[in-house]
Amino acid sequence: MGSATKTLKKTMAETADRHALYQASVQNSEFELEFIETTFKELTGRDPRSMREDFCGTAITACEWLKRHKDNTAIGVDFDREVLDWGREHNVAKLTSDQLSRLELIEEDVLTVNTPKMDVIQAFNFSYWFFQERKTMIAYLSRVRESLVDDGLLFLDVFGGSECYQTQKEKRKVDGFKYIWEQAEFNAVTNELKCHIHFHFPDKSKLKKAFSYTWRVWGTREIQDILEDAGYSTSIVYRQKFDEKTDEPLDEYIPTMEGEDYACWLGFIVARP
């Protein structure tokens, strides 16, 4: 009886939901949306109301956007039906009928999608780094520019520093599990980076390669140059601040082109059409 129970009992990794773990460990919609709202107001003098979330995955950020103001509208774009369906079941299902009426989820490639002109288009968690060819990046950013209203803004995130250009593993404790970010292979000629997200659980079970990405590590200046080629009038870099005494990164981003030799830093690029 005892051994039968043992064989039937599933490990935490076997019962885990990788999208729920991703949302809990990687995404911080509230912080991102606050940054978007504050920066948009500073740069345009008004509040943004329409937002398109490219590479939206579970569309958690689009859903949260709808809750922040009764006139906010959102479009989420992702070409993967499985992740969109998960988002519909777990995030969209929690919206009120009014919020739901202001949301559109589109299952399509961001390179071909056609949407009305938006105040904000955002592509976070480095997903636009899937595009490895300069001409594809220009094509994507040009289409985005055409989908922004005249005083609209594009928000991208970036990371930099010597640690982007090497293999490494980074572990972080989250409520009830460990999140592991692995940069598994780096090509020093092409800047191609293969990375994985793994989750480890208190019962010692592991969900290996829950997510895998192959990106090109683009330099911040390179992306600014491409934005210029794609017709944007300006782009501003907001770099993460560091504590002056401890050198620990802070949750504060400042517009600056100054970067000490940080091993790893996060930032945003905000571009105007």
Ligand SMILES: C[S@@+](CC[C@H](N)C(=O)[O-])C[C@H]1O[C@@H](n2cnc3c(N)ncnc32)[C@H](O)[C@@H]1O
């Ligand atoms: C790293 S997740 C990003 C999720 C979320 N935006 C975030 O901030 O964490 C990347 C998502 O991009 C989607 N994706 C990758 N290439 C795409 C493309 N060309 N068009 C649309 N979606 C794409 C994948 O299906 C995946 O759901």
